[in-house]
Amino acid sequence: MNDRLIKALTGQPVDCVPMWLMRQAGRYLPEYRAIRAKIDFNTLIKTPSLCCEVALQPLARFDLDAAIVFSDILTIPDAMGLGLYFTAGEGPCFERPIQNAADIAALGVPDMYTDLGYVSEAVATLVAALKGRIPVIGFSGSPWTLATYMVEGKSSRHFERIKSLLFNEPATLHRLLELLTESVKQYLQAQINAGAKVVMLFDSWGGVLDTDNYRSCSLAYMRDIVHDLKQSVLSQHVPIILFTKGGGGWLTDIADTNCHAIGVDWTVNLGTARQQIGHAAALQGNLDPVALYAKPATIKQLVKQMFESLGDKTGYVFNLGHGILPATPPEHVSVLVEAVKRYGQVTQTARETGHVKQQT
Amino acid sequence: MSNNKPENMSERTPLVIIGSGLAGYIFAKAWRRADPYTPLTIVTKDDGAFYSKPMLSVAMLQNKTPDELVIADAATMADELSATILTQTNVTAINRKQHTIQYDNGQTLSYKKLVLACGAKPYQIEIAGDTQQAMCSVNNLGDYRQFRIWLSGKKHIAILGSGLAGTEFAHELSKAGFQVSVVSLDPHPLSRFIPAKSGQLLQQQLHSLCGIDWRMNVTLKGIEAQKAGDFQLLLSDQSNLRVDGVLSAVGLRANTRLAEQAGLKTNKGVIVDKGLMSSDPDIYALGDCAEVDGDWCCFIAPIHYCSEVLAKNLVAGNNLERLHYPAMVIMLKTATYPLSFCIPSLSQEQEEGEWQITQQSGNQRAEYRDINHKLRGFVVTGTYAKEHMTLLNEITSS
Numbered sequence: 001m002n003d004r005l006i007k008a009l010t011g012q013p014v015d016c017v018p019m020w021l022m023r024q025a026g027r028y029l030p031e032y033r034a035i036r037a038k039i040d041f042n043t044l045i046k047t048p049s050l051c052c053e054v055a056l057q058p059l060a061r062f063d064l065d066a067a068i069v070f071s072d073i074l075t076i077p078d079a080m081g082l083g084l085y086f087t088a089g090e091g092p093c094f095e096r097p098i099q100n101a102a103d104i105a106a107l108g109v110p111d112m113y114t115d116l117g118y119v120s121e122a123v124a125t126l127v128a129a130l131k132g133r134i135p136v137i138g139f140s141g142s143p144w145t146l147a148t149y150m151v152e153g154k155s156s157r158h159f160e161r162i163k164s165l166l167f168n169e170p171a172t173l174h175r176l177l178e179l180l181t182e183s184v185k186q187y188l189q190a191q192i193n194a195g196a197k198v199v200m201l202f203d204s205w206g207g208v209l210d211t212d213n214y215r216s217c218s219l220a221y222m223r224d225i226v227h228d229l230k231q232s233v234l235s236q237h238v239p240i241i242l243f244t245k246g247g248g249g250w251l252t253d254i255a256d257t258n259c260h261a262i263g264v265d266w267t268v269n270l271g272t273a274r275q276q277i278g279h280a281a282a283l284q285g286n287l288d289p290v291a292l293y294a295k296p297a298t299i300k301q302l303v304k305q306m307f308e309s310l311g312d313k314t315g316y317v318f319n320l321g322h323g324i325l326p327a328t329p330p331e332h333v334s335v336l337v338e339a340v341k342r343y344g345q346v347t348q349t350a351r352e353t354g355h356v357k358q359q360t
Numbered sequence: 361m362s363n364n365k366p367e368n369m370s371e372r373t374p375l376v377i378i379g380s381g382l383a384g385y386i387f388a389k390a391w392r393r394a395d396p397y398t399p400l401t402i403v404t405k406d407d408g409a410f411y412s413k414p415m416l417s418v419a420m421l422q423n424k425t426p427d428e429l430v431i432a433d434a435a436t437m438a439d440e441l442s443a444t445i446l447t448q449t450n451v452t453a454i455n456r457k458q459h460t461i462q463y464d465n466g467q468t469l470s471y472k473k474l475v476l477a478c479g480a481k482p483y484q485i486e487i488a489g490d491t492q493q494a495m496c497s498v499n500n501l502g503d504y505r506q507f508r509i510w511l512s513g514k515k516h517i518a519i520l521g522s523g524l525a526g527t528e529f530a531h532e533l534s535k536a537g538f539q540v541s542v543v544s545l546d547p548h549p550l551s552r553f554i555p556a557k558s559g560q561l562l563q564q565q566l567h568s569l570c571g572i573d574w575r576m577n578v579t580l581k582g583i584e585a586q587k588a589g590d591f592q593l594l595l596s597d598q599s600n601l602r603v604d605g606v607l608s609a610v611g612l613r614a615n616t617r618l619a620e621q622a623g624l625k626t627n628k629g630v631i632v633d634k635g636l637m638s639s640d641p642d643i644y645a646l647g648d649c650a651e652v653d654g655d656w657c658c659f660i661a662p663i664h665y666c667s668e669v670l671a672k673n674l675v676a677g678n679n680l681e682r683l684h685y686p687a688m689v690i691m692l693k694t695a696t697y698p699l700s701f702c703i704p705s706l707s708q709e710q711e712e713g714e715w716q717i718t719q720q721s722g723n724q725r726a727e728y729r730d731i732n733h734k735l736r737g738f739v740v741t742g743t744y745a746k747e748h749m750t751l752l753n754e755i756t757s758s
Contacts, residue, residue, distance in 0.1 A: 111588040112509075113510050114588050114589070121509065124426070127427050132428065186513035189512055189513070193509060193511055194512075195426065232537050233535060233537055234423075234536050
């Protein structure tokens with residue numbers, strides 16, 4: 001297996017910085033749009049064979065170091081009975097959002113086999129199709145991020161409903177977060193059991209919180225999940241990436257959870273991030289997805305600058321700072337991959353130095 | 361199959377193997393070494409991946425995903441064996457008169473000789489209640505993939521059966537952090553193979569080292585689903601057990617349906633003689649589907665000996681090579697508390713022997729000696745387990 005990703009996430013030396021892209025399987029690919037023209041998103045994510053086909057599409061075009069299971073972060077609330085649907089303009093929505101404490105009391109942890117088995121099946125199908133060529137990444141939304149969608153009912157601008165709940169009835173919100181935390185633990189474990197070699201928590205909306213509430217409502221629960229996965233024999237070897245969008249100010253707090261790697265968005269300077277956390281965790285990110293609209297020469301230049309800013313390449317995974325955008329020309333992704341393979345090379349000496357650092 | 365040269369038909373008609381488990385592939389390798397020319401076709405209902413079945417009960421603790429247990433896929437095996445491998449293909453009938461097998465959509469395939477290596481399937485016990493929902497069993501790689509997904513979110517698992525598979529899975533799951541209860545109608549684990557004193561010690565050790573809760577001498581009377589993934593088991597001693605799922609490991613049933621329908625003699629398995637020949641001189645069987653000279657056992661080691669004998673007979677075109685098993689050691693894959701045993705075999709009915717047991721702080725050596733004090737079988741546990749080779753040598757040299 002190409003194990004660059006796992007090595008980088010665990011701080012081991014690599015010959016070249018590994019890369020994958022958030023939403024690498026998605027609308028920017030014409031072959032993905034061709035499938036979506038026939039099948040709605042909800043059916044797609046619930047059909048493991050199609051999830052597998054879609055997840056493989058970018059790998060046929062680009063030399064990437066990981067595949068990610070094709071799914072959505074909102075599968076857990078959907079399995080809890082909130083009724084997930086997608087609209088063209090607004091993105092994901094729930095038919096029955098959480099309104100009050102009674103709604104939360106009525107919720108239970110979904111059964112990972114009967115209710116969410118399609119996600120594990122999608123992982124297992126993808127793992128089998130790849131025949132061990134590259135690792136498969138499993139993922140979940142963070143408890144806080146899932147809670148925002150469940151309470152708001154859809155994407156939100158000011159998060160008024162969930163923040164009202166937070167400020168007026170904190171105990172109620174924490175009950176919801178606890179339930180989601182237990183669900184996410186089981187959900188990630190299920191994906192690991194199905195063959196995922198790396199897992200990632202997408203905390204898309206952690207960045208909308210103030211520092212104290214970020215720590216208590218988002219980070220504390222992610223910390224609990226990291227701790228739990230590290231306790232189990234079945235998952236303790238699986239690297240965990242935490243990605244709080246807009247979380248650049250809290251990197252040392254995030255590293256303190258004992259996660260293996262931190263995802264960073266483009267507002268963070270990689271060199272500064274490294275200075276802050278040292279090698280306590282690996283870093284993953286962080287090119288602005290819009291930069292892929294730029295001319296090829298500019299893309300190359302930006303990649304070069306990122307590596308210069310980063311310095312030591314040990315414990316680093318190249319990615320974008322957020323999901324790849326639908327209007328991205330696929331040829332520009334080829335340019336990006338080529339540039340990362342070029343500037344991300346690690347010399348023999350650097351590899352040995354990296355190794356010494358790892359041992360001390 | 362080209363049929364424009366009918367006179368050469370019989371030469372180009374393949375040896376056909378039904379099944380791509382360990383029996384099918386181990387035999388195919390042994391035979392192909394001796395006969396590089398005769399065409400070979402393997403028909404299998406799964407994907408034809410070659411994997412080590414004994415690993416299924418220990419893969420979890422070794423951090424192996426189901427796909428990492430695959431040693432070679434069907435294409436690689438076809439290449440290595442110079443064989444045609446028909447995957448995802450169900451054989452529906454054997455036509456002995458015409459020397460053909462029929463599969464899925466009515467297509468037929470001629471065979472020169474036919475080898476049945478179609479395995480066994482988990483024995484399905486019939487229990488009142490929500491059995492289907494609660495129950496899972498693992499007998500091949502496909503089952504194992506499902507099992508790994510099935511385990512997710514579960515904390516307390518009941519295992520039915522305390523044979524090799526039941527005991528190994530109990531150990532594996534408990535070490536992986538699950539709460540495990542074993543429900544068995546036997547008095548102690550491995551009761552078919554080892555004496556009570558050894559079995560009781562094994563039970564006691566796995567309880568204290570791994571926390572396994574043994575419910576012995578009981579049968580499962582019913583299963584009631586409380587809600588999804590939450591079941592109440594009713595046991596014959598009137599006690600109850602609340603678990604998240606039930607793994608059935610109560611034993612196997614040989615797949616004999618094809619053989620029976622073709623009119624071959626079957627009992628517990630397809631009946632074959634010491635040359636592995638069935639009641640039809642052009643059909644042979646080995647592995648979990650075969651009852652060899654009155655003996656039906658689902659172990660790995662015999663497959664190697666059977667494969668060698670059958671390969672020789674098929675190449676020589678006779679049935680002269682006869683099977684003779686040497687003493688064989690079976691190792692229970694319970695790393696926390698290892699146990700190895702060799703089932704006593706006495707050459708004549710009137711011979712007798714007895715168990716002599718040495719025990720030192722949780723470790724045991726049980727030797728079965730005949731009236732002439734010759735070693736005939738043994739059980740070694742814990743720190744004694746590594747002595748199995750020395751003891752095996754003593755048996756074979758005498």
